[in-house]
Amino acid sequence: MNQFQYMRVTNPKAAVAAVSKDNTTMFLAGGTNLIDLMKRGVEAPEKLVDITRIPLNTIEKTATGLRIGALAKNTAVAEHELVVKNFPLLSMALNAGASPQLRNMATIGGNMMQRTRCSYFYDTALPCNKREPGSGCGAIGGYNRMHAIFGTSTKCIAVHPSDMCIALVALDATVNVSGPKGDRRIPFADFHRLPGDTPQKDNMLQPGELIMSVDLPMNGFAGNSHYLKVRDRASYAFALVSVGVGLKMSGNTIQDVRLAMGGVAHKPWRLTEAEKFLKGKPATEATFKQAAELAMKGAKGHGENDFKLTMAPNSIVEALKTAAKTA
Known part of the structure; x- marks a missing residue:
C-alpha cells in the first residue's frame, strides 16, 4: 500500500472542497471495499478524506416515503423498523450481503460505490480494462464463471457486486448528491453504468460529488x-x-x-x-x-x-x- 495523507471533515461542503482539488483524493467512510483495493494496489489515492463525522446517518420519514442518510450503516438500515415494515425487500437484500461484521461497518453510500470483485480487476498482474483502460479484458476467453450475461461489451463483462443495489433499483430509489456545482438528484436506475467503451467508470457521479442520501417512495409491495x-x-x-x-x-x-x-x-x-x-x-x-x-x-x-x-x-x-x- 502506498503512503497517503489523511484528513477528517465534519460537513459536506468541506468534504466536497477537499476532494474537488485533485483526482488523487478519495472519500473514506466504512472502508470495507476501498481499503482492500488499496492493499492490493488497485486504488492508490494520495489523500483520504474521512467523512464519517458528517451527520448523514439518519433514517427518517418524508412526505413521500423514506430518506436514508449515506452514512447509515447497513445493519442499522436492515434492522430499522420503518425499513422492515415498509421496505422489507431492502432489509432482506442487506442481510444477504457480506458478513455481520462487514454490515456493521459498511455504509449505504459506500455500498453503492463498491467495485466489482472480478479476479482480473483485483490482480494487477492481469489485463483489465476497468483497472487499466486499454489493457484488455482477461475474463473474455478466460475465467468468467461469475461474470455478466446482460449489457456486456467487448471491453468488459464484469458484474456489479451489491445486493442492496438490486433492492434499490427495484424500489425506484433516488440518489441525492452534492458537488462543486451544487445539489442534484439521480434516479437509481441511472446511477450505475454499463461498461461500453469506458468500463473504468462505474457510475454517473461527477468529480467531487458526495452521496448525501437515498430516497425511497412509498409503495404497496411490503406484503409480497x-x-x-x-x-x-x-x-x-x-x-x-x-x-x-x-x-x-x-x-x-x-x-x-x-x-x-x-x-x-x-x-x-x-x-x-x-x-x-x-x-x-x-x-x-x-x-x-x-x-x-x-x-x-x-x-x-x-x-x-x-x-x-x-x-x-x-x-x-x-x-x-x-x-x-x-x-
Whole structure:
C-alpha cells in the first residue's frame, strides 16, 4: 500500500472542497471495499478524506416515503423498523450481503460505490480494462464463471457486486448528491453504468460529488416481497444470480410489480419488460415462466458462466412464487 495523507471533515461542503482539488483524493467512510483495493494496489489515492463525522446517518420519514442518510450503516438500515415494515425487500437484500461484521461497518453510500470483485480487476498482474483502460479484458476467453450475461461489451463483462443495489433499483430509489456545482438528484436506475467503451467508470457521479442520501417512495409491495440470492455458500459470498421482487396483489392478480436481478450485469439489472407483462396477470407458475422467458431476451453466456442462462430464469420463477406466496 502506498503512503497517503489523511484528513477528517465534519460537513459536506468541506468534504466536497477537499476532494474537488485533485483526482488523487478519495472519500473514506466504512472502508470495507476501498481499503482492500488499496492493499492490493488497485486504488492508490494520495489523500483520504474521512467523512464519517458528517451527520448523514439518519433514517427518517418524508412526505413521500423514506430518506436514508449515506452514512447509515447497513445493519442499522436492515434492522430499522420503518425499513422492515415498509421496505422489507431492502432489509432482506442487506442481510444477504457480506458478513455481520462487514454490515456493521459498511455504509449505504459506500455500498453503492463498491467495485466489482472480478479476479482480473483485483490482480494487477492481469489485463483489465476497468483497472487499466486499454489493457484488455482477461475474463473474455478466460475465467468468467461469475461474470455478466446482460449489457456486456467487448471491453468488459464484469458484474456489479451489491445486493442492496438490486433492492434499490427495484424500489425506484433516488440518489441525492452534492458537488462543486451544487445539489442534484439521480434516479437509481441511472446511477450505475454499463461498461461500453469506458468500463473504468462505474457510475454517473461527477468529480467531487458526495452521496448525501437515498430516497425511497412509498409503495404497496411490503406484503409480497422477496430477495433470492443464489451463491456458492450460505454466507459471505457474492451472488451467482440474485432476484429482487415486489408485488402488489389483489387476490391472485398482480396489480403492480418490481423485478430486478443481480450477478448478471455491470449494473443492477431492472427487468422492465417482464414487469409490464406481469401486470394484470394471475400469479401462477405458468405466468412466471413466461415473464422469465421475456426477462432473458438478449442474455449471452461467455463459456464458464453459460449455466446462468438456465439459473437466471429459474431463479426469477422461484422468487416470484415466493413473493406471491404460491410456492
